[in-house]
Amino acid sequence: MHDLENNIILIVDDNPTNLAVISEALIDAGLEIAVATSGENALKQSTYDPPDLILLDIQMSGIDGFVTCEKLKENPLTHDIPVIFMTALHDTADKVKGFNLGAVDYITKPFQQEEVIARVCLHLKMRNLTKKLEEQNIQLKQFTEELEQRVTQRTAELSESLNDLKQAQIQLVQSEKMSALGQLVAGIAHEINNPLSCISGNVDHIEEYFHDLLEHLQLCQQYCEHPEIETHAGKIDLEFLTEDIPKIIDSAKLGAKRIRDISNSLRTFSRADTTSKVLADIHEGIDSTLMILQHRLKANETRPAIKIIKQYGNFPLVKCYLGQLNQVFMNILANAIDTLDESSQGRSFADIERVPNIINIKTESLDNQSVIIKIKDNGKGISSEVKSQIFDYLFTTKSVGKGTGLGLSISRQIVVEKHGGFLSCESVLGEGTELAIAIPIT
Ligand SMILES: Nc1ncnc2c1ncn2[C@@H]1O[C@H](COP(=O)(O)OP(=O)(O)O)[C@@H](O)[C@H]1O
Ligand SMILES: [Mg+2]
The missing domain is CATH 3.40.50.2300 (Response regulator)
Incomplete structure (x- = not known):
């Protein structure tokens, strides 16, 4: 009814x-x-x-x-x-x-009985409908709220993935670039080796032949006294020549050795990384990086050479991706040079010579569990506000073209994610900054 x-x-x-x-x-x-x-x-x-x-x-x-x-x-x-x-x-x-x-x-x-019943029924029906509508409204509201929450959550997730993707892309580009550059450098180092061997081999021969010639010359001087020979010897300053040629040969040998060192460093630095970690000499990595940065460390028209103080500890080879760690050393050392260049501005040469720019590199092993590499400069230091951001991706305080804001964020990724280590920074404004890298040995 x-x-x-x-x-x-x-x-x-x-x-x-x-x-x-x-x-x-x-x-x-x-x-x-x-x-x-x-x-x-x-x-x-x-x-x-x-x-x-x-x-x-x-x-x-x-x-x-x-x-x-x-x-x-x-x-x-x-x-x-x-x-x-x-x-x-x-x-x-x-x-x-x-x-x-x-x-x-x-x-x-x-x-009027029928009227009463008709009105009562009508109002009950209206009341029931209103109640139902209210319930549905509440459900709708709950559903809308849930939906909004889900949309917000999903948006956050998406923007996080987008960020991850951007980072991954930059790193990909960066590592592609590094590997292309690495291959180029390794190729050049290899190509240099042949002519270099030719030069050093021939210098050795020249040295040997020169000794023979000198001996022969002395015999001639002893046994064939002739005025023309005397005059010619005076004209070419034979005495000076015989003294100077060994020096020239030594200097050429030294130059060749230096080229060989650089070429070796380039090869160590740009070592194509294997897919798995290999036992490597951390100190060799740091030294090759320093060699490559030599042009920035040496004196220039605004400041004397930056002093490098090495305090290398004694520890075994470390299982790592040395090519990537070299990139970390490079990024940190380049930042140290940047801050020293900056703090040198407005200081005189003599003043800097008295209180020199120093980069201190100290390595040690902690209970044979991990190695710590500390790279410390006496540059401008970092304010605590900047310090909280230095590992952030794309964070830089340097001008466009000079800074990319990638160095420390990539370094942190290499140290923390690739090696399970730590990268930390201590700094005192006006006194300097120390970056510490910890790499587990096993
Ligand atoms: N040794 C340092 N001394 C002072 N500031 C530093 C030092 N190392 C890093 N920073 C700060 O950290 C920021 C981020 O460094 P990095 O990631 O290498 O990017 P970039 O060098 O391209 O700016 C730098 O812009 C600089 O402000
Ligand atoms: Mg940098």
């Missing part, structure tokens, strides 16, 4: 006859009812077990219908329950007052 079986209608009236008439009518229509014989009781019952609709008589002893309605509307528990007033037929003022107090409708006494 209708779907209002589970709805309860509270009838409030202090007149037992009225109560009986209307109760009967509603029960006959298949509706469930509760009754209250005073406003006070109605309030109590409604709070304890809220009905779905209230039929409220206006004139009652105790608190009347209007006051009861007012109180129902004030209480959040009963605020939404629809109230229908029961009034005398022609009492228009009462009807208006009822609506003003929040009633949804009125029915008039004496009751």
Whole structure:
């Protein structure tokens, strides 16, 4: 018949006859009812077990219908329950007052049974629909909130992946560049070796032949005295030549040795990294890096040479990617040279000679578990605000073209991610900076 079986209608009236008439009518229509014989009781019952609709008589002893309605509307528990007033037929003022107090409708006494049931059913249906709508609204709100949360979370995840991707791309480009450069350098070092061997081999021969010639010359001088030979010897300053040629040969040998050292360093530095770690000499790596940075370390027109103080500890070969570690040494040393160049500005040559620019390189092993490489400069130092960012990707305080902000972030990746080590920085503003690299030995 209708779907209002589970709805309860509270009838409030202090007149037992009225109560009986209307109760009967509603029960006959298949509706469930509760009754209250005073406003006070109605309030109590409604709070304890809220009905779905209230039929409220206006004139009652105790608190009347209007006051009861007012109180129902004030209480959040009963605020939404629809109230229908029961009034005398022609009492228009009462009807208006009822609506003003929040009633949804009125029915008039004496009751027209069918009309009463029609109105009650209509309001119950409206009440049920409103309730359903409210529930759906709440669900919708929850769903929207959840959705928003998920969108926010997903956006954060996506932007993180994007960042990772960007970093990976830069590193890829960087390592591609390094490996191309490495191959080029290794190739050049190899190509230099042949002509170099030719020069050093021939210098050795020249030295040997020169000794023979000198011996021969001395014999000639001893046994063939001839004025023309005397004159010629004076003209070419034979005495000076015989003294100077060995010096020239030594100097050429030294030059060749230096080229060989550089070429070896280039090969060590640019060593193509194997796919797995290999046992390597960390000190050889640092030395080759220093050799390559020689042109930046030596004196120039604004400052004397930077002093390198090495304090190498004694420890075994370390399993590592030496080519990559060399890149770390290079990045850190280049930063140290940058800061020393900067702090030298405005200082005189003599002043710098008195208090020289120094890079101190100290290595040691910690309980044979790991090696520590400390690279310390006496440059400008780093403020704590900058220090918190120096390992950040793309962070630089240098001008465009001079700094990329990649050096330390790549170094950290090589040390921490590739080697399971640590890279840390200590700095005192105005005194200098120390970068410490820790690499596990095994
Ligand atoms: N030895 C140092 N002394 C002072 N500042 C340094 C030193 N090493 C690094 N920094 C600071 O850290 C920043 C980041 O260094 P890095 O990642 O190598 O990038 P870049 O050298 O290209 O600026 C530098 O711009 C500089 O401000
Ligand atoms: Mg740098």
